[in-house]
Amino acid sequence: MKTYLGAFALIASTMATPAAFAAERTVxxxxxxxxxxxxxxxxxxxxxxxxxxxxxxxxxxxKTATVTFDDAKTNPEAIAAASMNAGYPARPTQQQGS
Structure with missing residues (x-):
């Protein structure tokens, strides 16, 4: 039983690690x-x-867009690509929380 609990704790901590480094950013x-x-x-x-x-x-x-996002789920390149795909090329000019 202790072996299973130890393995579960190890897996749970490994899965939670990326979320621990996630941060809200504004660009x-x-x-x-x-x-x-x-x-x-x-x-x-x-x-x-x-x-x-x-x-x-x-x-x-x-002629700007100020975007707040979770950097564990997306990044400025993906946001700029979404704008570009709609016909509006975008490039980051100012970042906060990085």
Whole structure:
């Protein structure tokens, strides 16, 4: 019985390790091709669909998207790719919590 409990504890601690290093990060992206007032909605919905993204704020005037996400589930490259796939190339300009 002790052997099973020891093995279970070892497996559980190994599985929990990546989550222990996960952190919420906020990255601001410069977003190209936003030319009309509906563009921010498309950018926001595209980025919000990325698993791990918790909030998205898009500024049409500044041509930016500020994204908060769980870095254990996604990364800035995946977020930029989602925006690019919607027709709006994005590149990180400012990062917090890294």
């Amino acid at each position: 601001t992206f410069a977003v190209d091709n936003m030319t009309c007032t509906s563009c921010p909605y498309i950018v926001k919905t595209s980025i919000a669909a990325v698993p791990g993204v918790s909030t998205v704020a898009v500024s049409f005037e500044a």
